[in-house]
Amino acid sequence: MLYAILCYNSEEVVESWSKEKDDAVMVQLGAVQERLARQGKLGPVARLMPTTAATTLRKGREAVVIDGPFAETKEQLLGFYVVDCASLEEALDIARDLAVANPGLGAYEIRPLRLFHPGGNVSL
Amino acid sequence: MSDLGWIDLALTSARPQAVAALLRYFRNLDTAEEAFQNACLRALQTWPQNGPPRAPTAWLIFVGRNAALDAARRQSKQQPLPPEELLSDLDDAEEAIAERLDGAHYRDDVLRLLFICCHPDLPATQQIALALRIVCGLTVAEIACAFLVKDSAMEQRITRAKARIAEADVPFEAPDAIARSERLASVAAMIYLIFNEGYSATGGEVPLRAPLCEEAIRLARLLLGLFPSEPEIMGLLALMRLQHSRATARLDAQGAIVLLEDQDRSLWNRAMIDEGLALLDKAIRHRRPGAYQIQAAIAAMHARAARPENTDWAEIDALYAGLETLQPSPIVTLNRAVVVNKLRGPEAALSMIEPLAAQLDGYFYFHGTKGALLMQSGRNEEARVAFDRAIALAHTTAEAAHIRQHLDRLMAEGAASAKAAK
Numbered sequence: 001m002l003y004a005i006l007c008y009n010s011e012e013v014v015e016s017w018s019k020e021k022d023d024a025v026m027v028q029l030g031a032v033q034e035r036l037a038r039q040g041k042l043g044p045v046a047r048l049m050p051t052t053a054a055t056t057l058r059k060g061r062e063a064v065v066i067d068g069p070f071a072e073t074k075e076q077l078l079g080f081y082v083v084d085c086a087s088l089e090e091a092l093d094i095a096r097d098l099a100v101a102n103p104g105l106g107a108y109e110i111r112p113l114r115l116f117h118p119g120g121n122v123s124l
Numbered sequence: 125m126s127d128l129g130w131i132d133l134a135l136t137s138a139r140p141q142a143v144a145a146l147l148r149y150f151r152n153l154d155t156a157e158e159a160f161q162n163a164c165l166r167a168l169q170t171w172p173q174n175g176p177p178r179a180p181t182a183w184l185i186f187v188g189r190n191a192a193l194d195a196a197r198r199q200s201k202q203q204p205l206p207p208e209e210l211l212s213d214l215d216d217a218e219e220a221i222a223e224r225l226d227g228a229h230y231r232d233d234v235l236r237l238l239f240i241c242c243h244p245d246l247p248a249t250q251q252i253a254l255a256l257r258i259v260c261g262l263t264v265a266e267i268a269c270a271f272l273v274k275d276s277a278m279e280q281r282i283t284r285a286k287a288r289i290a291e292a293d294v295p296f297e298a299p300d301a302i303a304r305s306e307r308l309a310s311v312a313a314m315i316y317l318i319f320n321e322g323y324s325a326t327g328g329e330v331p332l333r334a335p336l337c338e339e340a341i342r343l344a345r346l347l348l349g350l351f352p353s354e355p356e357i358m359g360l361l362a363l364m365r366l367q368h369s370r371a372t373a374r375l376d377a378q379g380a381i382v383l384l385e386d387q388d389r390s391l392w393n394r395a396m397i398d399e400g401l402a403l404l405d406k407a408i409r410h411r412r413p414g415a416y417q418i419q420a421a422i423a424a425m426h427a428r429a430a431r432p433e434n435t436d437w438a439e440i441d442a443l444y445a446g447l448e449t450l451q452p453s454p455i456v457t458l459n460r461a462v463v464v465n466k467l468r469g470p471e472a473a474l475s476m477i478e479p480l481a482a483q484l485d486g487y488f489y490f491h492g493t494k495g496a497l498l499m500q501s502g503r504n505e506e507a508r509v510a511f512d513r514a515i516a517l518a519h520t521t522a523e524a525a526h527i528r529q530h531l532d533r534l535m536a537e538g539a540a541s542a543k544a545a546k
Contacts, residue, residue: 012137013130016342052348052361053402055409067406068352088405112402114395 002043006077011050037119046082047115054111055088057095059104065092070109078106082116131171135164138181139261140346144233145185146192151296153240153286155192157258163188231350232298238347239307242314245292250285252318257282260339270322270333308351312360312416315343319364328379329520337368358407359417365400366423369393381526385432397427418447437466454480458490461497470501488517492527504534 017025036042051069058064081098085091088110095108139160146156163184177183241255253271256262262270268278299307322336344361351357373391376382404420422443429435444460458477465473474497477490484490495510511531518524 010134010137012342012346013133015345016133016137016338049399049402050345052345052352052358053399053406055406065409066353067358068349088402088409112398114398 004080015050033117043119044082045115045117045119046113049112049114051111054109055092057092057099057108057110059099059106059108063096063099069111070107072107075106082113088112128168128172131168131176134171134176134180135167135184136261138184140234140237140259140343141181141230142184142188143258144237145230146188147237147240148233148296149189150192153258153289158195159188159192160184162191166191229298232304234346234350235299235304235307235311236294236296238311238314238343240289240294242310243289243292243294244310245288246285248317250281250288251314252321253278253281254285254289255314255318255343256336256339259343262335262339266335270336272329272332308347308354308357311347312344312357315340315347316360316364316416318343319367323367324519330375330379334371337364337371340364341368353410355407355410355412356414356416358403359414359420362400362403362407363416363420363423365396365403366420366427369396369400369427375522379522381522384426389430392427400424401427413446413450415447415451418443418450422447435466437463441467454483455487455489458484458487458493462493465497465500470497473497474501486517488514488519488523491517492523495527495530499530499534504538508534 014022033042033045054069056066056068056070058066081094083091083094085094091110095110098108142163143156143160146159147153150156150159166187167180167184171177238255238259241258242251246254249271253267256267256270257264264279264282265275267282268275271278273281295303319337319340322333322338322340325333341361341364344357344364348354348357348361369392370384370387372393373387373389374382374384400420401424404417404424407417407420422440425436425440425443441460441463444456444463447456448460457480461473461476464476474494477484477494477497480490491510491514495507495514498504498507498510508531511527511534514527515524515531518527
């Protein structure tokens with residue numbers, strides 16, 4: 001079974017870490033990732049940019065673009081894509097295509113990645 | 125970090141919202157600050173055993189407010205409580221406060237708190253000091269250190285600023301759309317002032333003053349979180365991220381200034397650049413250009429160039445032209461002249477800055493730039509005069525040392541050509 005492990009924390013606190021502290025945490029996490037990679041258990045790893053960099057496409061009769069992260073608590077995270085785009089507009093266009101393919105309720109939050117390791121030694 | 129470091133970070137990040145809400149309850153900066161201090165003390169006593177509450181900010185507001193009310197009741201003989209209608213929502217439980225923390229109410233609270241700090245009656249240095257003390261929660265000693273003044277002088281500056289605000293008329297009603305956007309603009313300007321205070325540091329001052337840049341970035345992030353659809357706030361945060369990304373490259377080991385073109389671009393912080401570019405991309409979608417967005421776009425042009433020779437100077441010139449229209453200022457024209465020099469040579473740039481001489485006569489960068497342009501076009505004698513003037517106006521030893529290098533080069537060239545003439 002493949003599992004996704006989603007990371008939650010207070011953004012304000014993490015953003016106010018000093019560079020030394022941030023680097024140290026990344027080194028500690030890197031050691032765990034290396035071990036998992038050696039065991040053939042590691043898929044893609046990503047670190048997201050802060051929510052201030054996020055844009056949300058809210059589905060509905062007509063999809064609406066809203067600045068900022070997805071903020072509703074009545075809906076749950078059901079999946080995610082990683083796409084390589086030249087601009088935010090291109091990423092929004094992809095999200096619009098998804099909204100057309102799966103119309104109705106819900107939203108797509110578009111958040112740039114700060115860090116991405118494709119991994120890839122997991123057999124999907 | 126100590127074991128209790130997480131509490132410090134939680135208290136610091138809760139501070140703006142908590143102090144802002146307490147200020148709305150008590151309508152007095154000192155009472156609000158004191159209430160927050162009391163709540164922090166309680167947090168330090170109880171959180172280590174009980175763990176953090178589910179909603180730390182709401183907890184701090186709730187506890188701070190009750191502590192201040194208790195204190196007011198104890199002193200009620202000397203000092204009457206605020207009128208009942210002001211205290212009407214004081215019965216809310218902590219959960220109710222937590223639920224409403226995301227609401228527009230609190231958004232305007234934080235904006236008001238920031239706006240108070242940039243009250244037009246306060247000179248810029250007092251505005252910055254007050255914001256760092258009250259909103260960011262830096263200690264007086266930390267702020268004094270960043271401003272390179274004695275603790276007592278900074279204490280006095282902050283006390284004076286607070287006294288002026290107490291006298292001034294602070295509007296507590298919710299602002300309408302126009303007032304809100306005016307407040308946002310003043311607050312953005314103050315945040316950028318804080319950033320520039322830190323950014324202008326050179327030499328041994330850097331470790332002392334760099335935290336100012338980080339505080340400014342934190343404040344802009346807070347503001348953008350509260351007003352997520354404001355392209356100029358996105359632009360401001362983007363601009364500061366892009367400029368700060370060059371922090372380690374812009375000074376050499378001796379603390380001397382390294383010009384943009386000479387910087388080791390591998391030292392630029394990629395994560396900061398990427399975030400700045402992403403924010404700028406977001407801002408541009410709104411098609412409501414503003415000064416911060418354009419300046420961020422200029423910084424982005426440099427960030428995108430892997431090598432100095434890849435810089436798209438024509439595009440940067442077009443951006444400066446836009447900035448000149450939007451926010452005409454001799455400084456902007458001076459900066460544009462540097463770009464024009466790249467495109468059309470020093471004579472074109474010199475004719476552009478000539479009309480600025482009267483306005484910018486007391487400005488270090490004007491004479492430094494003028495000297496460099498004159499030197500480039502071989503007018504060495506005039507260049508020497510401009511550099512001499514620049515040195516006299518230099519604020520830091522790094523600035524003076526940078527001009528000194530040019531003068532030394534002129535001297536060497538002069539000696540070489542004199543020798544050649546013989």
